[in-house]
Amino acid sequence: MQFTFQCKKKRCNFRNSNATPFPICEQGERYHGVLTGLSVEISDSTQSQSLHDNGCYGKGSKSRGGPASGDEDETLLLGLEESCFLAYYLKVLEIKNQSGTSVDWEGFLKVAQDLNDRFLENLACYLYLKSKNWVIKSGIKFGGDFLIYKQSPRNFHASFLVIVQTHSDLDYYQPKNLKGVQRVAETSDKDVLLLTVDCRTVLTVGQPKEDSSHIATPEALKEISVTETIVRRFNYSSFVQSKQ
């Protein structure tokens, strides 16, 4: 039985043929963002528009999706994972803190891990999915970590609700607890994708979080591996009736 999943198309004729999955910057130019402590803010409106058009990064501070309100003071808010990806993997974004000095990988990691102690796991999953050409958005409205879209959220509905699992919370995801998430996802035609992150080689248990010397570079994440599990509910009584 080969596994297939839905990519439901949205009813809209919006097409942007020039869209690329990555923001392209002209020679030497980089996007500028300010790390506010919760997210990275892009205040320049042309920059934020281009970031959102090419790969659907970020969310407008006054709109549901990309910056669309037309207000002068609307900014683009980038999540921690995506700003980290743009800054240290694609190297198209320069992150500064509020006092104006630029933030390097280690400094960013420290801030992000203070905010979310599972940041490294989330980042690993973000990279894993991004390398497969998914558009990744926050999954908080469906009770998960990420929502992943084909092409763009403007053209397609999300195909998966992604839940990032670490080895410490494996016990939590028993069938009983998964069912709730699964039903929420099912009502909106999504599947639940569990990504179990194995980063024991990077983060050994005893090591304090502050000590980040073992992940000194963005490339250190290659030690991490993930396992995929897709959970679906099977209605046994309607199946047998449909076969009779």
Added chain:
Amino acid sequence: MSGTLDFDAKFVEINPTNTFLSAEQLVTHRHLEIEATCGGLKRTQNEGSAAELEEITTALSNLRAQLSVPRIERLGGRALASWDEEQQAAEILRKDGKFGSFGYSVQSKLYLEYYEALFLLELGRLQLEYHDVTVSVEQAYVLLLGELESEKYHNYLVYSALSRAGYIVVRHKRHQPTAETVTRADCIWALLKEKVGHIPTAAHIKASPLYATVEKSMEDVKQFIMWPNTEQNENSGERIDFKFDTRKRKANAASRDYPSSKKACISTRTSLVDLPKTEATYARFENVFKKFDIVQLKSNDYPTDDQTTPPSFSISFDLHLHNGGFKKRTPKTPTFNVMILPPDAPFPTHSEIAQCQRQQLHTAPLLVVSNAPIVWIMGSANSGKDVQVQKIVEKYGFTHIDPNAIVDKEIEAKSADGKKFEAIRKDGKEVPLADIVPLVEKQIMGQRGGVKGYLIDGYPHNEAEAKILEERLGPPTMVIALDVQGDTNKKDSKAVLQKYANITMQINAERDAKEVFEDLVPNFETLAKNRGPQISIGR
């Protein structure tokens, strides 16, 4: 008085012990619904008003009425079976109607599995007897599923739910690749039957590469018996043997290759969500994508020809569809395989499912079994055992089971068992373990749910006790022996330690309690991580 009664009543009234219901009564009984009238707002707080009180009393009386509806049993049209304790199956004594997918036969006797028997009993299709006494449904639950909580309960619940939904549910049989191969003896028997009894040879025997050689050698033997002087036969016999050997090897290799084509469809190496890679944009920016493709899918692939190691999850049932042409004797590929997961077990991962399926040749699991580890801790009274036990319980949340404490408690409670134990102790003897075990079981069963493991303290003392513990509570996951000088019971416990040598830890206890505990920690860490699925509690 009685004389006048006889005189008055012209018709003698007969009151049968079994009452029979008319058709109308049966119909009304079937559609009997006792429910409180609902309406109005939901009450969220206790008001203490008269209306509320009345509502509670009607709800209670409704519940009572619902529970006290007499059960209607069907007396006719029932098959008769008797429970066979040894086989753990119900032997059918009288059949009624078609049995369809139920039962299996051994030596021309038809048996029902425990779940099948209970299911038919609940449907009113079966009358079950045990030692010539008819068993009620309540008694059958205890008799067939056992007094203790076990996987049998889960199996039965799953079985009855799926059967009622309209599936044919049969016990899962692990695929055995060697079962199909035709041995030399099979060919000889088939040939003899054909020659002597004129029974045509089955196609699969004829197809075997051995068939031709066996036929040839039989011809030769026949010739040898008829004309014994020809020398040629000896040579041919040898040649045939040689041929037989090579061909046999070939046949084996072929049978091992057989599943490979189907195995290939389940792989844990490729991602399930690779689809967007096929888009045009991916091809355009492949270099960029490749640059940050650093987090990899973990592929812990088991060796593909691994047919021998048992899977970590076991499949309990196979599901077939009614219109799928199911035959009991020659079951086809099932529509589904069913795994039963206990309530708080983690969901099996993709690779675990893939491994399980590789050994099956076919598809679709649903639900599986894991239990808490059992650790025996042994050591004499001065070995500092209590301190260690306390530390383990504190750190790992194991449930401490001290048979001696249980005995003390029983004696204090002055229960029937307690009085017996007191008498034994008065004689200066130790209470036999066989008497304590039921109480231990009771304690274990009372504590299910969220149990990390069991720590059995101070037992077993000797091999006989080890056997009792293993039989009743399941084999130990780990045995800890705390050694001190001058242990008087050393000889007995040594036998136990030898029996479980591969899971035993002997620890020199003549040290600081802290040091001893540090020796224990790594073992418990691993126990906590891999909750052994092979251990089961109860029978």
